[in-house]
Amino acid sequence: DAKTTQPPSMDCAEGRAANLPCNHSTISGNEYVYWYRQIHSQGPQYIIHGLKNNETNEMASLIITEDRKSSTLILPHATLRDTAVYYCIVRGSQGAQKLVFGQGTRLTINP
Amino acid sequence: DVKVTQSSRYLVKRTGEKVFLECVQDMDHENMFWYRQDPGLGLRLIYFSYDVKMKEKGDIPEGYSVSREKKERFSLILESASTNQTSMYLCASSQGGPAKNIQYFGAGTRLSVL
Numbered sequence: 001d002a003k004t005t006q007p008p009s010m011d012c013a014e015g016r017a018a019n020l021p022c023n024h025s026t027i028s029g030n031e032y033v034y035w036y037r038q039i040h041s042q043g044p045q046y047i048i049h050g051l052k053n054n055e056t057n058e059m060a061s062l063i064i065t066e067d068r069k070s071s072t073l074i075l076p077h078a079t080l081r082d083t084a085v086y087y088c089i090v091r092g093s094q095g096a097q098k099l100v101f102g103q104g105t106r107l108t109i110n111p
Numbered sequence: 112d113v114k115v116t117q118s119s120r121y122l123v124k125r126t127g128e129k130v131f132l133e134c135v136q137d138m139d140h141e142n143m144f145w146y147r148q149d150p151g152l153g154l155r156l157i158y159f160s161y162d163v164k165m166k167e168k169g170d171i172p173e174g175y176s177v178s179r180e181k182k183e184r185f186s187l188i189l190e191s192a193s194t195n196q197t198s199m200y201l202c203a204s205s206q207g208g209p210a211k212n213i214q215y216f217g218a219g220t221r222l223s224v225l
Contacts, residue, residue, distance in 0.1 A: 032212065034212055034213070041219070041221075042218055042219065043115075043201050043202075043203070043216030043217050043218050043219050044154070044201070044203075044214075044216045045216065046213050046214065046215060049212070049213065089212075091212045098144070098146075098156035098159070098169060098170070099154070099212065099214055100153075100154075101153050101154045102153070103153075
């Protein structure tokens, strides 16, 4: 699986858009980008995933660059409840079942 | 919404006790997983199951066993609890096939072994 690089921490004001970057320069053609988050003392929560097109759901938007070497998760109107560690994971549909969570980005939403 | 329910949020056990952690999912998912999470070590896969009565070892299966007698239920068993098994235990489930990487997690069980 391709390695991902995320900033260790970010801050965002409540009500503003939070843009979380992820670099995955070694991604291969059949690998997807997945985003999860983990709120303190809870289990990880799936947010969104994509292959090459931009994706949007009720939680967030995912923007993947044309060369697929990086992506950005966008929380359009961040709330205090969005404070969490956000993980970017690159996986293919083949291979081992486990998810490998790196260090992620600790996002703090400030009032 | 998918729901993955773990039987306990907090558990305190003594060294040498046999410990059962239960997990139930309500979405008819083929795959179920047990992870543990420790500070600085991230999530580590203990065991997973891709079908009833089937199981596969993950990265750290030593000291653990699992049971999947019904599709919706996946149990983690600590045969003889030790202090180094104090951890947060997370259960997850997913569909089979291409959706297997979309895993839904329970709230976790924080186990303390004294």
